[in-house]
Amino acid sequence: MLSIIIVNFQTWTYSQRAIDFLKTSLPSNIQINRELEIIVIDNHSNDGFLQGFIDRNPDVRVYLSEGNYGYAHGCNQGARYARGEWLLFMNPDVLADWQSLSRLITIAESDQRHSIYTGRQINDNGKPQRTFAPFTSAATVFPFLRILLRLFNSKKYPNARDIRQESESLLTVDWVSGSLLLIDAKDFEKLEGWDEDFWLYCEDEDICKRAQSIGLLSAQYNGATFKHSHAASTRTSSKIRVLSKSETIISKYVYVSKHLSGSEKAFVFNAMNASNLFKLLVWTTLHFLCLTLVTKAKEKQLIYRRVAAFIKSSRKSRIFLSDKSKNYRATKTDI
Numbered sequence: 001m002l003s004i005i006i007v008n009f010q011t012w013t014y015s016q017r018a019i020d021f022l023k024t025s026l027p028s029n030i031q032i033n034r035e036l037e038i039i040v041i042d043n044h045s046n047d048g049f050l051q052g053f054i055d056r057n058p059d060v061r062v063y064l065s066e067g068n069y070g071y072a073h074g075c076n077q078g079a080r081y082a083r084g085e086w087l088l089f090m091n092p093d094v095l096a097d098w099q100s101l102s103r104l105i106t107i108a109e110s111d112q113r114h115s116i117y118t119g120r121q122i123n124d125n126g127k128p129q130r131t132f133a134p135f136t137s138a139a140t141v142f143p144f145l146r147i148l149l150r151l152f153n154s155k156k157y158p159n160a161r162d163i164r165q166e167s168e169s170l171l172t173v174d175w176v177s178g179s180l181l182l183i184d185a186k187d188f189e190k191l192e193g194w195d196e197d198f199w200l201y202c203e204d205e206d207i208c209k210r211a212q213s214i215g216l217l218s219a220q221y222n223g224a225t226f227k228h229s230h231a232a233s234t235r236t237s238s239k240i241r242v243l244s245k246s247e248t249i250i251s252k253y254v255y256v257s258k259h260l261s262g263s264e265k266a267f268v269f270n271a272m273n274a275s276n277l278f279k280l281l282v283w284t285t286l287h288f289l290c291l292t293l294v295t296k297a298k299e300k301q302l303i304y305r306r307v308a309a310f311i312k313s314s315r316k317s318r319i320f321l322s323d324k325s326k327n328y329r330a331t332k333t334d335i
Contacts, residue, residue, distance in 0.1 A: 001034070001035060001036060001037060001083055001084035001085060001086075002035065002036040002037075002084050002085075002086045002088060002101070002105060003036070003037050003039060003078075003079075003082035003083060003084030003086065003087050003088065003185075004022070004036060004037070004038045004039065004088045004090055004096075005039045005041065005075060005078035005079060005082060005087060005088065005089050005090065006018065006019075006038070006039070006040045006041070006078075006090055006091070006092055007040075007041050007043055007071055007074035007075060007078065007089075007091075007092075008040055008041065008042045008043065008045065008092055009042070009043040009044075009045055009068060010045045010047055011092040011093065012045075012049045012053055014092040014093045014229070015040060015053070015092040016053065016056070016057075017095070018090070018092055018093070018094060018095060018096070019038060019040075019057060019060060021095045021096070021097065022038070022096055022097065022098065022101075025097035025098040025099060026098050027098065030098060032059045032060075033059060036084070037061060037082070037083060037084060038057075038059075038060045038061065039060075039061045039062075039063070039078045039081055039082060040053075040057075040060055040061070040062045040063070040078075041063050041065055041074040041075075041077050041078045042062065042063070042064050042065060043065045043067075043068040043069070043070075043073075043074050044064065044065050044066065044067050044068045050062070050064060061081060063077065063078070063081060065077055067326070068324075069196065069199070069324075069325065069326035070196065070198065070199035070200055070203075070322075070324065070325055070326070071178065071194075071198075071199075071200055071203055072193075072194035072195055072196045072197075072198050072199075072203040073194075073196045073325075073326055075089050075178075075193070075194045075203075076193045076194050076196065079185075079188060079193060082185065084185060085184065085185055085186075086105060086108070086182060086183070086184060086185065087182070087183050087184075087185050087188055088101070088180070088181070088182045089178060089180070089181045089182075089183075090179070090180050090181075091178075091179040091180070091228070093179075093228060093229040094121070094179055094180050094226055094227070094228045094229075095226060095227040095228075095229075096180065096226050100119060100224040100225060100226055101224070103221070103223055103224040104117060104119050104182060104221055104223075104224040105182070107170065107221050107223065107224075108182060108184075108221075111170060111219075113170075113172075113217060113219075114170060114172065114216075114217045114218060114219040115183060115184060115187045115211060115216035115217060115218070116176060116181060116182070116183050116187075116207070116208055116211055116216065116217070116218040116219070117170075117176070117181070117182040117183070117218070117219055117220070117221055118131050118132065118176035118177060118179075118180050118181055118182065118218075118219075118220050118221070119131075119180060119220065119221055119222070119223075119224035119225060119226050120220065120221075120222045120224065120225045120226070121177070121179065121180065121225070121226050121227070121228040122225060122226075122227055122228070123227070123228060123229070124227065124229055127161070128160070128161045128162070129160070129161065129228055130160040130161055130177070131160050131176060131177045131179070131180075131220060132160050132171075132173035132174070132175060132176045132177065132218070132220050133146070133160065133173075133174065133175060133205070134146065134149070134157055134173075134174045134175075135174045135175060135205065135208075135209055135259070136205065136252065136255055136256060136259070136260075136268070137260070137264065137268070138264045138267050138268055138271075141268050141271060141272065142271070142275070158171065158173075160220075169221075169222070169223075170219040170220070170221050171219060171220045171221075171222065172217055172218070172219050173218055173219060173220055174205075174208065174209075174212070174218065175204060175205040175208035175209065175218055176204065176208060176218050176219070176220060177204055178203060178204030178207075179228055180226055180228070181204060181207075187211070187216055190214065190216075191207060191210055191211055191214075191216075194206075194207055195207065195210075195258075196325065196326060196327055197254055197258075197321050197325055197327050197328075198251050198254055198255075198322070198325065199247060199250075199251070199322040199324040199325040200244060200247040200248075200251065200322075200324075201244075201247055201248045201251040201252075202248075202251035202252055202254060202255045203251070205255060206255055206258065206259070209255075209259055238299055241299055242299055242302045242303050242306070243306075243324075245299075245303045246302075246303045246304075246306040246307055246310075247322060247324070249272075249276060249303075249307045250306075250307060250310050250322050251322065252272065253269070253272065253310065253311075253314065253320055254320050254321060254322065256268050256269060256272070256320075257320035258320075273311055276304055276307045276308065276311065277304075277308060277311070279300070279304050280301070280304035280305060280307070280308050283297055283300035283301040283303075283304055284301050284304075284305075286300075286301075287300075287301045310322075310323075
């Protein structure tokens with residue numbers, strides 16, 4: 001059995017679309033809750049749509065989280081309810097048909113080298129999306145450094161958006177996107193699941209890093225293509241955009257605190273601090289000059305103000321966790 005786990009937060013339309021799209025692609029010999037199961041974890045949307053969604057999807061197993069404690073927390077909840085030998089973690093805004101899923105699972109079952117898989121993803125316009133990347137290090141922490149690495153060593157650092165990579169082969173990569181991530185349930189258990197220190201973003205890089213540390217490699221299979229309406233749940237309002245964009249940066253700090261050490265860790269922290277505080281200065285100045293007429297300047301200022309508050313707090317407490325994560329709240333309670 002394949003267990004498909006979708007974490008929902010006020011994205012009912014996308015979750016329903018994903019389920020309907022999958023169902024319409026199922027051949028007659030594939031039945032839900034026999035060859036596959038669909039599990040939806042609602043991260044406490046609290047918007048009045050939960051019961052209607054349950055009523056519309058009697059063959060989908062829907063569970064309510066006790067709070068919005070992030071993607072990793074929701075995924076772990078879904079995995080605890082899952083009965084399948086394979087676990088597929090999928091964003092609500094991803095469209096996956098059974099034929100593509102079957103190809104991905106078939107290659108995973110026959111492969112002896114890798115343990116975590118994703119497929120090729122395209123956006124609504126058909127353009128390929130970034131679905132894998134190198135692990136964060138002093139050499140890759142900034143985008144321009146990654147561009148240089150791809151220019152001078154494209155074999156080791158391939159471009160995830162390069163459509164010419166489409167083939168039937170597996171491409172070994174450092175980490176794959178959690179927007180669509182397939183893993184054997186036994187390997188998932190070995191890794192003790194997703195790290196709930198991450199609230200949003202970098203939890204996928206973290207699980208692949210921990211997997212690699214025990215010899216479990218990650219790969220992209222370009223023979224299976226999926227459509228992804230990127231960031232559908234993180235750009236619905238200015239408030240959510242500020243929160244999600246700041247979390248991408250904060251989660252990178254959490255990752256660095258866990259997986260880098262010594263002088264490299266100090267260098268990356270200092271470089272990130274300098275970059276983010278400089279951006280705060282720039283966007284604050286632009287926001288002041290524009291007198292709040294430019295929404296982007298205002299949002300950017302709020303993003304980097306939140307990051308600056310995190311930098312100040314983590315320096316003082318040495319706790320590198322998002323204040324949105326459940327584990328952060330537990331830490332503060334212990335203190």
